[in-house]
Amino acid sequence: MYNLSESRRGFLKKSALLVSSYPFRNTLSDSLTFAPSNGVNPVELKWLAPFKAGIASGVTCGVCWPQGKVKKGSDFIATDEKQQGLPVQSWPLAYWPDGSLKWTAHTLTTDSTIAKQIFVKPGKSKNLDKKVLVTETSDTIQVDTGKIRCSIARSGSVLIRSIVRQESEIVKDGKLVLLLQDQSDSEESLVIRRENFQGTIADVHIEQAGPLRSVIKFTGIHQSAAGQKQIPFVVRLYFHHNSEAIRVMHTLIYDGEESQHFIKGIGISFGVTLKEELYNHHIRFVNSEHEGVFAEAVQGLTGLRRDPGKAITDAQLNGKAVEPNFPKEVGTRLQYIPAFGDYTLSQGEYNAFSIRKRTSAKHSWITAGHGQKAIGLAYLGTPSGGLAAGIRNFWQSYPAQLDVRDANTETGRLTLWFWAPDAPAMDLRFYHDGMEQDTFAKQREGLEITYEDYEPGFGTAKGVARTSEVMLWVVEATPSRETLLEMADTLQNPPLLVCDPGYLEQLKVFGGNWSRADVSVPAKAALEKQLDYYFNYYVHQVEQHQWYGFWNYGDFMHTYDPDRHTWRYDVGGFAWDNSELSTDLWLWYYFLHTGRADVFRVAEAMTRHTGEVDVHHLGPFAPLGSRHNVMHWGCSAKQLRISTAANRRMYYYLTGDERVGDLLTEQVEAARTLAKIIPGRKLPQGEDVNPTPHPLDSVPVGFGTDWGAIAAAWLTQWERTGDPGIRKRLLTSMRAIAAQPKGFFTGSSWLNVSTGEFTISQDKDISVSHLSAVFGLTEICEELVALVNEPAFTKAWLQYCRLYNASEEEQKSELGQSASKLNLQQGHSRLTAFAASHTQDKTLAARAWKEFYAGKAGIVLGKGKLVTIKGSQVLNPVEEDRTISTNAVAQWGLAAMQCLAYVGQYIPEN
Template sequence: MPCSRRAVLRAALLGGGALCLPARVLAAPAHTPGIDLRWLDGTAPTWDAGQSFGVPWPRGTLRQAGRLAARAEGGAPLPVQSWPLAYWPDGSIKWSGHALPAGRHAPEQVEIIAGRPANPAEAVSVEQQAEAVIVTVGPTRWRVPKTGSAVIASAEREGRVLLRDVALVARAQDAASGEEADTLSQQHFTSRIDSVTTEQTGPVRAVLKIDGVHAGAVRAWLPFSLRLYFTSGSEAVRIVHSVIWDGDAEHDFLSGLGVTAHVPMRGALHDRHVRLATEEGLFAEAVRPLTGLRRDPGEAFRQAQIDGRAVPDLATLPEKFAPLLESIPAWGDFRLFQGSSEGFVLTKRTGKGRAPIQSLEGHRARGLAYVGSPQGGAAIGMADFWKRHPVQLDIAEAASDQARLTAWLWAPDAPAMDMRSYRNVMGMTDYPAQNRGLDVTYEDYEPGWDAARGIARTNELWIWALPATPDTATLEGYAAHVARPPRLQVAPSQIRAAGVFGDWALPAATGPAAEAVERQNDLLLGHYQGEIERRHWYGFWNHGDVMHTYDADRHQWRYDIGGYAWDNSELSTDLWLWYSYLRTGRAELFRMAEAMTRHTGEVDVYHAGPWAGLGTRHGVQHWSDSSKQPRVSNAAYRRIYYYLTGDERVGDLMRALVHSDRALQTVDIGRKVADRAPESLPPGGIGAVTRPQGLPEGVIQLQFGTSWGSLVAAWFTEWERTGERHWRDRILAGMDSIAALPRQWWAGGANFDLTSGRFVSGGEQISVSHLNAVFGVVEIMAEVLPLIDAPRYRAAWIDYCAWYNAPAADWQRRFGEPPRGHNLRQAHSRLTAYAAHALGDAALARRAWSEFHAGELPDRLTARSVAGGQVEIAGLSTNSAAQWGLAAIQTLALLPAQVVENA
């Protein structure tokens, strides 16, 4: 039953007692229930490279992840490898991670149950040697060196090397193009390994992490972090490839970035096969073709080549054909270039120095290439291939003893990557001028602070070592996996039952009012999905993000107008997508949210340099705005994906944020605020760092919602993942000190001591900001407050939630001044709903529902067609859409059905 308001306030005043919390958070079942998993796309794949996923558990349910088993439909045991991902405060497991083996004909249903895990028929094994790590998967031995340039030295099967010298490669030139320089100087770089860490050793999956740089003759740059995933039953290694761009934008123009492998070529030229996955079907040819010739070698020879088998004994060739065999040109090089999301071109040539000919054009290639023979070969595939353009697949020198197979993440055939600022200074050399620019274009510009140096990008690839040329069905299965990687996921109802991720509920047919809200949320989500495709929001740096604000005059998003262009997580778009997925389990929402998580956690955040740990406010380029803040690097935007998938790279990104508050010692977020801004930039010239004025060393000014709340998300996640109380105590220190401030949450922010984690001064004045509660702090507080006993802080937070949207007259009577800064009232309706739920206050609940319907976004939106085949929703901004969606989800979860339907 809900607590009364009087009981809550009395407990807060007495400094003790806990708030009344929903029973779902406090209860724990007496046994370990089974957890059902489902394929995200509805059906099992024809071929699966192996699955990894997270499973949530109610508090107190599970103590050891190793005591979990897996079974398919009908009760057949499945091999499984399990490990803990997160813990509840009582030490029980909150999230467990699991890996299942690869194979054809994956089970339609999977269940995780209590029991002894089955071992795979061929367990993955890891052997540590002095100079390399040897991973054995079935009959294949993979050798991973600890030093040198190759991230995989070789893959051998029965003593036969199938591929060797897998390495990362890069090219750079010193000017953008021939338009800007008479001559272009180019440098080549190859991976140099600094460290190899073994993270998992089987039996189902082994994981190696490799860190290094791209090294050339003169210098090393482009730090990389690479994970190799070896899975029982799979002839492929999954590669998660992350690279940091740390170049000089004025002089470093990346003209190629890729992963390359060398493939020994055995057999005659006509027995060497090339396969490239196009939009539909395979481009299948031989190095030396035997079809379509003037003289016919015979059906047996032609069909064998088409099938990828060895041709019959050459002695059986027709007498007139045999002497002509060596006169057929051998095509050694094949290239598939996807220059945009809308088209690819496939060419081939006999060799370097010879003209290429066009083989095929098409729309969207699936991103898989194979080269080999009946004696062995290799394939490489890249997820999101056409979405990450410009990309390229190269097969080179297939007519020689060793072919080269390369997946280019940035295609050499494309214009070089240009990371320079899109604009010049335009006289904005002091803060007043920059503020004037902000006032017209909404861009927070500052010379030198629009640099991309330190941002990153992650790509997912697979590389196969194969004993022979696979048949068409097998390669189609590989191509389908690459183009749309299958995923096993826990059903929304079981995620909800575990009591994780705060205040959300499954869609419920409570009546027409709730159903109308659900329809509008679906309309908005569908509109953004459609806009990604209609507006082609794709590309190496852009894939995963959406635009911020629409321009109805141009029937175009404001892609070229300062802070109105790319969204960069502004007002929690990531969370809107993830909570919408959690409620529905819809595949298209998962994939959209996954792409956004990959983008916003890498491209919009700095991973090296003076801004490491901070993200960039929305802008024309993802890095072009000078406001660098924790609200964008926010771990709250990554954690849902991490726990659903167990993705180690996203885990790294969140862990890197636990000390990101230190960056604010030299980056003063509020340096341009009118009453604080000096008349000129700080000494040091363009790009100089700034420091908050008038504060002692180790103390920074910190806003509660946009900054501290984002830091709490990182600390809370680290506490969950490790059980280390240091991070819990740091959160509690901040909570207790906010509660002790004269104005508590109404101060908006105060001076924060980095060592103690406490707010140590300030907080005397009311300073309400509409941004304080719209960057994930509402969602993270809903998770943290039930787990940390901080009654005075809880009371302060509920007071903020209850009074932010209070009627102006009531506010004036209580605080003695008119309300200022109380914008985004519709978004804040969910705070009112939170307070109503916590206090059991029916009147507050009714007010919350009224606020939700009287805000920035109307109740009944419509999408209409406009010129050029586009679609628009009048007055739409991503700010309003994301916050409306989150308010809809949370108010429906928190308010009684009778309030929703009878208000």
């Protein structure tokens, strides 16, 4: 399903299983004048996976630079493997503490994608002669890529007024559509009130206007004819030089009341000009299986009683203009051939789609085709041009739908539905009635039996979001079937350039707590084999248990139920994982470790999901995330550990993705929500919730999951902006933790969010949780230790790393008391490994490996067994490994990779 490092043919077959303008540099490397020698070698970029050159709209990637080597404001040049200059547009993503560039983003044109290798280096060059032109009037923004001209509205319900190619208007009236109803389709009521909404622009601005790439960002809300407003949206349009393609990123944010506002359909719709004879109006859909294409004309000329001739039928079948040289017995009777104006492809389930058509809304549908997994690409047009458009991850995010309407007129309409109107209305209500859990005591009892943290009013979907990706191609002729397949491949597997992981390892990006895969000795080879096994296991679990759907795709389940031979999808807090114990980080570090395209795509899907669906983006809980539950938003524990920037920042720096950038910005002040939302709601809090006086601007913060998320957000914001205020808050908080009586073992205190200052605790006892370091704190602290010189903080973190898994005697000797009953020892072996590496302590290194292989609260190697369950014991055959839980695998994977990075030279032979 996810293995995209292969040919288009192989991919299509396997996919069936499966806020202001940027500062940028516009350079064209015609005559290269390299900057003075600064010790920076050209950075080689490699294609993540093979793709068809020329179909994509351009490519954007992130590049990391050595600290102190590339000055802020530097220009960049790009060359191919033959040292030929390539057009490149560049802008900063992050800075080192000394102000030098750390991460930069680079866009290359569609034409550059023919290069097998690409190199980027600081340097001076001539400005581009040809570029994307962005001009503004009082009511429109005009974008000219050189192939298409797009007119964008500043207000109203039409986002794209027109798209012109070669002076012909091909697309017009591009708008957002929403169908909302007042009750679910399962209600027994005879009357369901349904309303049509259109997306209304609140704000639109040019987010980037560069020579190769321009980005237009809309924000707004859907509005009905009666003036009702519901469901905010964020939409970005991406344009590239000399490209006929437009990338669209669409985000909806649910702001309704679940019992009253049921989304029946939400999508984006375009008018398409069709000013030719009906037999030259063409419809296309692409099936991911068998490289299949549904290809028909509105008025078919094949299969008739009277044959119009091979030249005519061949032309129509291939989307070419039919010359009206009809035999008399055909030409005089064309008006009697039905013209089918409406077509629908509906992906109602992950493995079933249907195609139907009708002559008009006044007449019946007839079945036109069936299949399992549609690729999500459609075309409407004529031999003189049209629109090809598709939704990425179409069948994976079912129910989805592609509609063609009025194709038998001069203006047809192509609508891409992210939620299919054919499907039952979206029902976001909580899955049970509370079961009379109306007191804290009863809710604690519920937690004890189903692991569900329930509290009335907290299991709401208000504020959750979902982002969908769309590609548009405004073409000058009906694409060939082969071209449509290439478009489908690009839609599902967009090209991406990445730095060589070996280069990133040398720079020790993200803390230097990972290394490249190494099978040089049997012990390391065994770990690599096990890492591969666990990743592949989850890829297969996604398919076997159908972890698909609009709100589900990208997430894993939390815990397996071996008695039923399925995951605990319906059991309280054991169902959807929601980033529990850093599943996201496991995947991203495994991508860095291997450089594998299939790993990247799984991690990408999870980042999209966990950053949007598992987090509240408006309402009283914003911008906190929700702990694991049967419903992604169902848990009453709203926590920074789920919304943490630590889970998103790798994808952002590797791709420069603007929507993920929004999510990172959203977390900068997230700690303020802790003033009204206690993250660990059902855990024993004691009678005195506020044990010490605190300033008005302060919130209670644990030094583990809470501060780890705060530090990730502040670090990322400091890197992205160089903001000295954020830097001061971050460093102040680090120093204040180090100043606590027991450092990290003090556990928590009151944080002044505006200054970063912690109140110094008067409690001399230690307080530590096994969860503190397993939601990104470990990785962020290790990155901070490498990034900034704060000796007291480093000492405090090293103390925590040494003592967490130490003996009770060692803990008592240094802390005055022992931390009894600590859990997740295997996962914490990576902390021991970090301390060993930092202090060059071989004894600690040996202890780290002993802790890792012991497998306490984790996985003992060699005890797992993959078995197939089939027959009457299960609905469908499944493969299961009863030793696996997502928590254990994520922590095992992180521990394995970090132990290999820090103390790999000390790995025991046996």
